[in-house]
Amino acid sequence: MQTLFAQQPVFCYIAVALFGLIVGSFLNVVILRLPRMMQAEWRASAAEILNQPVAVSASSRVTLSQPRSTCGHCQAPIKPWHNIPVVSFLLLRGQCANCAHPISLQYPAVEITSAVLAVIVVAVFGMTPFTGFALIFTWTLIASAMIDWQTQFLPDALLLPLLWLGLLISLGYEHNFSLVDPGTAIIGAASGYLVLWLVFHLFRLVTGKHGMGYGDFKLLAVIGAWLGWQALPIVLLMSSLAGAVVGGALMLTGFLERGKPMPFGPWLALAGWLTLVAGDTIGGAYSSLAGLR
Known part of the structure; x- marks a missing residue:
């Protein structure tokens, strides 16, 4: 496989990009349906605690595969040839084939992002x-970031498997299955969770408010497990700067009301991914700017 990639790099990049588009299409399903599945599970749990019946019909049950995808406006089923990543959006001119209602730009954006990041x-x-x-790390971060941006929830169903996977592959560090050894991964996971846990409780003690959610702790633990504890300072710095800049811009333009919470997960995910692919470069640039070398 390595020889094929060396001989035919353009072909391999195209194949990776096409596969990334397909995965991006699936990520859109996850982004749309996983929050609904979580809400249904919470309602069922609450009803069980309150000793109340929960009527869930087969037609209303939502999974990642059922029911069939439909237009969110007219509920018309989406035909398979209208579900080709990016291509269908362009051919349909960004409109539903049945009712001409605009299709969210999120769909091609997630598909293209999935493909581009895969190629990188x-x-x-x-x-x-x-x-x-x-x-897997990259695509799970995309789904997690989008769900957090839309709902301010980071699903355990995505984060916990990714955390365990990061810890498990560290066992294969000597065989190039991981960037970090098991000790570094374990310390990274624990440090990532505890750092934000401490920040959360200090902020709550000082202000009486909740500054972030527990999902953010878990996401930083995931990043620590995959990249090691050494990556956490630069991840926190980049995510905090990105959140501050974007949050400030949104408030100045009126898209975000002052005092209204903005999810932190997308910026953690972005910083974690950038550190994955360019950690040494970013760390070196920061050290030079800070006069540390």
Whole structure:
């Protein structure tokens, strides 16, 4: 496989990009349906605690595969040939084939992002044992960030498997299955969770408010497990700066009301991914700017 990639890099990049588009289409399903599945689970749990019946019909049950995808406006089923990543959006001119209602730009944006980031990951790591895991890390971060941006929830169903996967592949560090050894991964996961846990409780004691959610702790623990505790300072710095800049811009333009919370997960995910593919470069640039070398 490595020889094929070296001989036909353009072909391999195109194949990776096409596969990334397909995965991006699936990520859109996850982004749309997983929050609904979580809400249904919470309602069922609350009803069980309150000793109340929960009537859930088969037609209303939502999974990642059922029911069929439909237009959110007219509820018309989406035909398979109208569901081709990016291409269908362009051919339909961004409108539903049945009612001409605009299709959200989120769909092609997630698909293109999934493809572009996949190509970058392959370009950085090549066809190595770690590359497949890095793609899983990347795509899960995309879904988690989008769900958090829309709902301010970071699903355990995405974060916890990714955390355990990061810890498990560290066992194969000597065989290039991971960027960090098991000790570094474990300390990274624990440090990532505890750092934001402490910040959360200090902020609550000082202001009486909740500054972030527990999902943010878990996401930083995931990043620590995959990249090691050494990556956490630069991840926190970049995510805080990105959140402050974007949050300030949104308030200045009126898209975000002052005092209204903005999710932190997308900026953690962005910083974590940038550190994955360019951690040494970013760390070196920061050290030079800070006069540390």
